Structure formats: C-alpha cells, structure tokens
Amino acid sequence: MAEKQFEPLIIGFTCNWCSYRAADLAGMSRAKYPPNIRLIRLMCSGRMDPEFALKALRSGADGVIITGCHPGECHYLEQNYKALRRYLLLRRTLKQFGIEPERVRLIWASAAEGARLAQELTKAVEEIRALGPLSWHNVVAADGDRPLELQHLEEVAA
Amino acid sequence: MSDKPKLAMYWASSCGGCEIATLNIHEHILDVDAVFDIAFFPCIADFKIKDVQGYPDGYIDVCLFNGAIRTSENEEMAHLLRQKSKVLVAFGSCAYEGCIPALSNLTTREATLNTVYLDNPTIDNPNRIFPQPVTEVPEGTLFLPVFYHTVKSLDQVVKVDYTIPGCPPEPHQIWAVLQAVVTALTQGVPLPPSGVVGASNVAVCEECPRQRNVKKIKRFYRPYEVVPDPDICLLEQGLMCLGIATRGGCGALCPQVGMGCRGCYGAVPGVEDQGAKMVTAIASVMDVGKPGELDEVKLEQEIEAIFDTIPDPAGTFYRFSMAHSILRRTRVNGYDRG
C-alpha cells in the first residue's frame, strides 16, 4: 500500500477588502485549491499580529499565510507596508526558532485575483507539504526529559 | 521550633542574584527574621533535602523558588517544595519565564554541553568527558541529574501561587510583597489573589522619565556605537529598548542610565508573547518605504537592510521570556522525534 501523503494544515489570514474577496471570487469562479487551508478574516493585513502566527504554529498548523492588498493599493492607504515590515522581522525571528521561511508566507492578492490566489494557495500547500510536518507539540515535548526516580536524586543531593 | 510561620528560599537553575536581592532589603531582613522561621534556605543556612522531606505537607508557609527548571533535580525539588509549601512563589525571572538559562532553548542540549565541556577556549578536555546521568564505578552506581533539552519555567512543572518578576526583583518590591505576606499572616488579612505581585501592570515606559515623541526609527545601533542623548527615548535614538513591551515596577532603572531595557520583568499583563510584541512594535515604527516610493523588490531589500542592524532578534526579544513564550524553544532539524 502506498504510504499516505502528508496533509499539511495551514492557517491563512486575509484582508477583508482584497484577499478575502479574492477568496470569494475564487469560489464564485469555482477555482480549486486544496482543503488544507483555513482562512481567517481580518479587516486589513495591518491587523496581523505576529502572535497570531505563533499561536497557529504552536497549535498545530504546519504553515501560516498572510495575505493583503498589493503595495500601493491598501484600503487603509499604507497599512500593508506595516504588515510587510512585521512579516519580514517575524520571518527572521522564526528562522532562529528553526522554522523554515517557506512556512510563513506573505501573498499580495487584489480582490480581482481569485484565480491567482487559488494558484498561490495551491503552491503554498505543495511547498509546505514538501517540508513535512511541523508538529510543534513534539518539538517542545518530545525531548526525552523523563525525570529520574526520586531515590536517585536523593543519593546525589544528600 | 517556634510556631512562627515558616519561610523557605530555594535556588534552582539561576545565578544567585535573587538571593542577593532578597538580602538587599537591608535591615528589613531583621523583620523577616522576627516574623519567620527559616525552614529551608541553602544559600544562607545548612539544610539537607532529607530535612525538607521530613516536613509534613504544607509545613512551609511561604517558599520563594528562584531559578529555572533545567535539570531533573530542579524539577524534583520543585515538586518537593510544592508539596511541602502552602504558598509557592516563582521568584525572579528564571522561575517565572526561563530568563537567561532558557536562551539555550535556541539551541540543543548537545550544543550547550559542547560549549561548556569542549569548545570553550579555557577548557581542556582531551578525552571528551561529559557528565553522565548514570555511571558505574567499582563502588556502585553514581547518578547525576538529567540535563534537560528544554528549559522550563516553574509554572510549567508545578502550580505556582505568586510570581515576582525581575532579574533580579527589585528589593523594595520584594519587601513590599513580604510585608503583605507578613501582614496577612500576622493579622489574618486574606492574601491577594494569585498572580504576579511586586510589579506594575503597565509597561516600563510609564516609569521612564525620558522624553518620548512619535516614533520613526531609521536603523538600530549597538550600545558601543553611539552616545545616547540623555533626555530622549532610547528607542527613538535607535538603541534597542524593550521597555515598551516589558512590565514595569523596576522604576525604569536601566533606561534612566542610558541602557535600553532588556525586558527582565517579562511581558505586560494580557500579553502572551513578549517577543512577538517586540517584533510587531519595532517593525511598525521602522521608517522605510512610503507607498509609491519604491518598487516591491527594492522596498523589501531596504527593509531587510534595516533589520540587519538587529543582529539577533530572537535572542534580543526573548532574552528573558523564552521559556514562557508561545514557541518556547527552537526546532532542530532532524531532531523531531514525533
């Protein structure tokens, strides 16, 4: 039997004005993308708090996608520039935590780019699939730190 | 023994600064002595674990536990003291959130041991001898505590009643907490609700006398690169300061003398991840790229160039709070044993 392929789980953050509507459009035009992505609506990519990404990664997501309006097209004028800066600094920080930059991505998508968003999401799923599971609970818990029996400790300390 | 309340203070994975800070309450230590019996305090008086094990459960009224959980011994002591104490206090940054010991969560246990026993320039260890948890010798079996892969905070192994943050906690804050406990014990006043005590609920900036303006930061400097203006917010001068994301209570001592806050009081209440808050705050106020100014590639390059002036973001932003952060440690490729 062929081994079951790994199904990554990805949380996507969308902007109410562009990428969330692009996702709507992808639906309306019946563009297909893998069901590995679950989206959250924010009003703007500027609302994207790095804590959200950390929370998702720790809670079982294998990747995080942040989406927003193309530079220069932000509904709120320039907040996506702030999102970009936060994303870049977060990515640097996450690298030190051993998280591949490919797992946390930034995609610009306008409300008209339904098909493109679907393509980008598909690409992201495949690339994160290739990286394998993140399973953060294992990263933290599975360190073999089984405490020794108490009497051992007693002999050492006493 | 008298029927005075029993006080304990124990030192797990930490530097000893907390004990010094405690003694630094000066003559108030006499008040402490007047109110308490010292039940366990290895730093100032001789005690054996056996003594503690001999106490009935809940015998110790207040146990100040400082230090992170780095080894199996630390963890066992945490369990033991939890069992024997009515009130367990995570005392200082190590016990609260991992502090400096937990920075080693950014690497592996193996790399840490290598640094200590092999690669350090002052070490000569030709036979590559490392401490082993179990060693057989003709006389029998020797045990050493297990050195954990991940440094944990105290509350990640046992239930903690109170936390006093700081590296180390400020003496006046320690005294204030002890006073509250003393009052509670002597006058039968109920203890405050559990949680963080001996600190402010607002970030360090509130206590900082430096003048603050709308922030636009062009780049960061290492402390040796510039002489800071004595009156203006350090962050605005490009000097890394974690005061914006750090719980106050210390009196903003570091920024006042020109040294950016390192973040030792941990995250502001209500914040889960101090480092993430630094990432978002710092990135928000970097002065680069207005709409329409640069094409996307150039913009990204310029931003990256500015971030290059922050050499170690994880180590800087999580200097004290690594063990208590959302991710807690680095993921080592190939290490996953899931």
Added chain:
Amino acid sequence: MKYTYYPGCSLEKNASAYHDSTMAVAAPLGMTFQEVEDWNCCGAVEMMAIDKMQAYALISRNLALAAAQTPPGQRMVAPCSACFLNLSKCDAHLTKDPSLAAKVNQALAAGGLHYTPGRVQTRHLLEAVVKDVGYAAVKAQVKRPLYGLKVAPYYGCLIVRPGFLEKFDDHEYPTSLDVLMRALGADVVDFPMKAHCCGGHMTQISEEVALGLIYRLLKNAADYGADVIATICPMCQLNLDAYQENVNKYFGTNFRIPILYFTQLMGLAFGMEPTRLGFGKEFIDAAPALNKIGVEPPERSKPERPSKDALPMPVMPEKE
C-alpha cells in the same frame, strides 16, 4: 580608475587611431588599462546569427580570461561598440539563463577556464568617460578648445540600445556625446540621425544598400553644416570614411566630411600632437576641417529675430 581593457580586433588594425588616441587621452583623465591577455575575437555581429552556442562560448572565453586576470569589481572597457555589446549581452544572458551558463562552462572547461556570470561588468569607453570620469574632469583638461569646429556626434545603433543594461542614455536620441563635445569647446550641430545604422557589414553583402545608408548619414550631417562627424565605433568610422568616395560616385555628391573618433577630438582639445592621436590615417583628410579651429570662441550670432507673426517655440530644458 583602473579598467580591464578589451581592445578587439579593429583596434589592432584599421582602427589603430582609436587605440592610440584612447591611450593618449586616458593618462590625463586618470584612466589606466590592463589589457586582457590572450583575448580573442568577440564574434562581431555575425557569429550570433550563425551559431548561438559557439558565439556565447567564444565571447565567454574573453570574460573568463578577464575574470581570472583581474580583481573583482574592476570594470572592463571596450572602445568598439560591437565588442561592448557582445561582451555585455553575453554576460546578461548567462546571468539570466543558468542552463546556458552551464553549457558555456562545459565548453570553457576544455580550455581550463570557468566563468561565473555577473563577475565582469563591461562598459563602452564613452560611458566610462562620461560616467566614471565625468564632463567636469574632461573640461578641466582642455587646453586648446575646439572653438568653431562644427561636430556632428554620431552614436551608431549599438551602444544605447541594449535593454538589459541600466539605461545609459536615451535609446532613440542620446545626448551624452553632444555634451562631451561641447565640453571640448566644439560647436555641436543637431544630428537627427545620430543613432541610425551605418550599414555595418552590408558593404560586403549588398553595397547598394550600404551606400544608401551611409549616404543619408553624410547628407544629414552636411545639411546641418557639420565640419566633422565624431564616432565612437570602428565599424561606423570605416563605413563613413572609406566608403565616402563610393557614395559620392554612386549618388553624384561631393561630401568631404572627415570621420574622427571622439578620443581623437578629445586629444586635440587636450593640446596633444595630432600624430600621437593617429591623425593622418583617415581617408577623408581631416586637416582642412581642423584648420578651422579658432583661438577664441566664435561670437554667438544673435538668434534671428522671429517675424512678428511667428508663434513661440516650446521652451526646452537647459542644455547640459
């Protein structure tokens, strides 16, 4: 400033005047040249059309040699427009297409060479003079300004057009040579055909076509009253100079416009001996034109007062 120097075949033979004058003016401008040892032909204009792979390999050999012989960051200068185009084009294509680079390097390996795309940056001599040296430094060297000499600046079709390089001058209507000539004191005439083709190797394929192309350049220069045409390319110089008599015969004209390298005019303005600058090797004698050079700047004739009916001309941004 130190450059890697790729002379190219022409500068060894028919364009020796270009080489000599380049060397002569380089010194006062602080340009020093390190010639690529064992360089080979750049493939001229035909090789690309015959076999791209071979052409890339041929050109890359020069790049590989230059890379091996010179420190990183040192720019290469080619005075010949075709050499410049081939060298820079090849590097750009290798950078863009790693599979092409791999193939080329396979070929280079046979000669024990290797080239990392992007390592050698090539500039045309004109660009090096204009951008690296600058107009002010050129002007500072002028000892005998070319007052009164009417110069038509001729760029040819190759150097301003590559779209893969950072744009060095306008593709269609370049002006850098105009400004340079003005810095020498010359009177620069408008030359609308300044970036049109000189005919290239058409003289060898279909002389009639070539003569037509050469004719219109000469006529345009003559229409605007040019005493000389300043060129930046050996091919252009050869075509306009050596075939000028043929043009005259074919079209029944009587053009006598000397075709000079811009470096020759620079040398002249720097007060150098004409023989040092390769003068005398041209087919159309430059002496009569050069005799016109005055000592004083010519008095600017007042622009003709437009008739009262005339509509005003659009305001142009200040020249230079």
Added chain:
Amino acid sequence: MSEERVGVYVCHCGSNIASVVNVEDVAVWAKEELADQGVVVARDYKFMCSSLGQELIQDDIKEHGLTRVVVAACSPHLHEKTFRTACNRAGLNPFLCEMVSVREQVSWVHTDKELATNKAKAMIAGGVERVVHHQPLEPLHVPINPATLVVGGGIAGIQAALEIADSGFPVYLVEREPTIGGHMAQFDKTFPTLDCAACILTPKMVDAGAHPNITLLTWSEVERVDGFVGNFTVTVRKKARYVREDVCTGCGICIEKCPVKVLDQNFEAGLGYRKAVYRPFPQAVPKYPVIDTENCTYFKRGKCKACQIFCPTQPNSIDFEQKDQFIQIQVGNIILATGYDLFDPRRIPQYGYGRLANVFTSLEFERLCNAAGPTNGDIVLRDGVTKPKSVGIIHCVGSRDRRYNNYCSGICCMQSLKFAHLVKERTGADVYNFYIDMRTAYKDYDEFYQKVLEEGVHFVRGRVAEVTDAARKPGEEGKLIIQVEDTFIGKQRRIPVDMVILSAALQPRADANEVAQKFGIACSTKGWFIEKHPKLDPVATMTEGIYVAGCAQGPKDIPSTVAQGAAAAARVLGRIQMQELALEPIRASVIEEKCSGCRICNDMCPFNAIIFHEDRMVTEINPALCQGCGTCVAACPSNAITGTQFSTEQIMAQIEGLLMFNVEGELIREMAYA
C-alpha cells in the same frame, strides 16, 4: 465550558453546499462535539437566507435563549447583513452573529467530500470559539454638515458644484488657477458633435460664479484637511491676487495698460502671450485679474504701477500689499476633481517636439484652432502665416507605451479624429492619422470616425518610429518626415508632412500623491485616485466622505467627466439628506490604564485618529476618525489597544477552533503541550 448559548445553522444553499459538504453530519456533529464550547442548538436547512430560514433562527433565539449565533453558509459579504438583521428582530444584538463561509471557501473550491466536510467542521469550530468572545455593539452615528467642498474648478468640479448648489446646499469650489474652467476652456471644439467648447462651458462657469449657494475660491489651494466624514475642517490658502475683489469691476484697463508681455505657458500652452496682470481669458470667472509677481515690473524693480495708476475704481482695486489669506471652512463631504496633466512629449525626443518647429502638442493645436487663440483660429505653421498642405497626427504619444504609460488615455483617438476633421475643413490639407488601434466606443463616436474616413483623411496603422527633418528622397526637403511601419501593408513608409500633431497622453497631476495624502485617500503608484470599487462604487473613495470625479480618477472624456461629477454630487446629496450617518462599529480604542505612553502606535494611523495627550502621557483614539483597520491594535506592545469585532481574544479563539483537528479530521488539541 462556555456560559454562552450558541446556535449553529448550516445552510445547504440548495445543493451548492450540500453536494460537497455533508451538512446533516456537520449539524449533528456541532451539537454533540461543540457542546463544551456552548452550542445548544445546531440545525441544517435548505436555504438559511430564506424568510423561513431566518425565522428558524429567530424562533430558536427566543425559545432556546440563544446568546450567540453562527451561520455556516455563504460569504459574509453576501448575507452578513441578512442574518444580523434576523438576530436583531429576535432581540439579539446583531453583532453577536458570526458567519462562516462554507460555500465560497469550502464547497465551491474543494472536491473531496470527506476533506471538505472536515474543513467545514473546523471552520464552524473556529466560528463558535470566536463568537463567544463577541461583544454587543451599536452602530456609530455621525451628524453630517450640509456644506460640501469641491476641489478643482474644471468641468467635473463645476458640474458637481452646480448639482449640489441647485439642490439648495452650500458648496465651496476651490480652484488653484485664477479662473474656473479647467482644460475644457482651452479647447476649441468638442467631439463628436463639434459644439464649441466655450459656448457650452461658459454659461456653466457663469452659473457657478453667480450661484448664491456657491462660494468661489479661485487662486486658492487646500492647505490642510482635518476631521472626518460629516465634519471636515478644511484650511484653504487664498493666494494674494493683488487685486481687491470687493472693488474691482473687471473692466480690464489694468491689463490693457500693463507694459509687460509674458509667454503664457498655462492657458495658451506656450503658444501665446499675456500681460503681467492678467486673467487667463476674457470670459474668465471670476472676472478679477491677478498679478503675476514673477514678471511684474513693480514686484521686480519697485516701480511702474501702471495698473494702479490707470485703475478707475474708487478706492483703487490694485493692492500691492495684499497677503495670502488662510480661510477655514466646515464641510460634511468633499469631492476631488483635480483633473490631469498633459504628458510632456519632450520625453520622446525622436518625435522632435521642441526641436522641430512644426511639431505641436494636442493642447497647442487646440489653442491654434481656437478662434480666441493666438492665431484667431488660423491653422498655421510655427512661422505664423503658412498654411500646412499636409498634416500628420500621431496617436498614443506617451500612452500604451511601456516606457511611459501602459494605459490607454481613452480620449486621444476621438481627439485626433476631431483634429483631422478641423484641419481638413479649414485648410484642405492632406491629413494622416497614425494609430495603433482605433478606439471609438460610446455614443456617436464611431459614426464620427466613419464621417472623417469619408472626408478623405488617411489612416496608417502603426506606431511612428520617428519624426525627422533629415530628408533622404526627393520631395522630402523642407518637410517633416514621419517614419512608420504601415502594419496593414507590412512596409516601412516615410511620409513627408508640413505639420505634426502629437496626441499626448493624459497623466495624473504631478502632485497627485501629495493631494491624496492631504485628503487621506488612496492613490495608485502612477497617481490616479483610487475609487472604492472599480465597478460598483466608482465615485466614492475608501475614505468616508471623500469622492472623486473626472480625470483625477483616470483618463476620460467630457461626457464621462460630467456624468461622474453629477454622480459624485448625487452621492453627496444622498449623504446630506440622511443628516446623520451610521458607521460600522469596527473601531479601535485605548484602555487607558494599560497604556504606558510609549507612543509606538502614534504614527500608525493615516486617518489621524490617534491622539497623544502629553499631559497624561496616554494615547487616545478618536472613534469617528478610526476606520477600523486594526493596525494600531496589532502594533501595541502592551495590548492596550483593543479592536471591536476583531479583538485579539476573538482571533486567538478562532485560531484555536480552526485547529481543532487536522485535514483528515483527527483531533489536534489532545496533542498540544501544557
């Protein structure tokens, strides 16, 4: 265990959702598995948005005492309002309802039924976890000042101003030039009907100038905009005219007596002259002249004063001491109609403009054939006398060209056809039009094209390579030769003509970015103002209360410009009639006790909603200015800023819910570490 009582409603949407997602299973699952999260009712229904579906929710709210509602159906952009209203009818605050888009994000984009059902469940779990943290909210109400500011006095601005003023509401019309009229006032004829531009424009200008509801502020610029929809405070700089508007009668004697002639780069497009004291053209509105201090002899050398000496009014209208004035006006809405700039064809040197005398820009040509222009309408060469025997008109100069502007300027084809017709009619010359594609959409335009074709105008399809005076062939001497590839016959052609007209592109105003910033609206990287929706909301902007009209939003012809001016006015009038405005209560606010005054957030808001109180050293957010993007919420390192509807608790809870189980449906939560 949640204290809230949550109802979950899963819509079939006919078969749109049900054919891919097992909706019955989802509803049963939600009731059983999400009980701990507070779910007390979970149902599936054929069409939740139908009145029966809505009643189902309303009944449950009453019967089961639901405190929260989650509807798993289509996108909230479609039916959020429907379900919020339903909740409201049943007495539940509408903002306690959350929609989960299992149609657009699940059934329409996924095919594997099992995985799609898993995803739908996870999304509902996210919705349930989130909705528990919702807060009841009330919409924000803002009163609307009935006055309107119109910026730009071209035909778009005039039209908008008149529409509003005619409806009885005050308008401030601000124009930076000395007169209103804009580009249209410079034109001769307008396509396709060939009405004289002045004949149709000047009456409107006069109306605007005399309208009791319109305050005309010409020779003025907007300096500052404060406030927000309904309550803008605008500071206008009224530049010194040096002519007293209260006494000047506009007799024009000062202009007559002024000894200084100045090349008029503005109104006459550099083709004619004006005086140092001038009004751009005789029908200017207002009629008061203005002194150009750069060229006035008095301002340059301190003497002359001819204008003052000859001024017949009592007291004298000329006032050399006048200073710029700053005026503050209060308005509820703003219409931006700042127009366009013409592409400078000097940037395409091969077309020879500026070098070759007889190459003209389209605007120069407009002045040339305008009866009030420098040649009194004679189409002549630059020498001022010779009539051209042949004229080449080049389309797309600076448009549809990767080197300059990618876009089509929209008007140049029709404008060039108009030029061709005028040349033909007035000179009988041979006319060549060089075009890439002929774009003559809209009413009566293509008929005009056919008419011009029939008049014998030549059309060459191909982009012109160059315009040169370098003659090569007999017949080319003394002419301008147009080198072009005629793509219909596949040949290079050289066409000698006497005159060349360049139909230059329309470009955004050079200062469009600054203006956009001043008004806090979005602007494309090029400089066109961005409308709220390109199709469905083409005159509003993302900033409440600010509208755009005319070429400032993108190139367009006069009919579209007028239509857009009127449309913007209609939107504003609608707003004024409402008297107050209900705003979506998605707003950020500062919890003052948590604010350390670090000022990280202070520069986060492009709408200036963030205020810092130096005295208390805390930050505050003005809810009326806040647009709810949440950028400051995410920036605050103390979590001292909260955002309604998108609070950190709501998002964090939703993340947890979404990650309840993995793609295959296995629970993740149990694996999470302590």
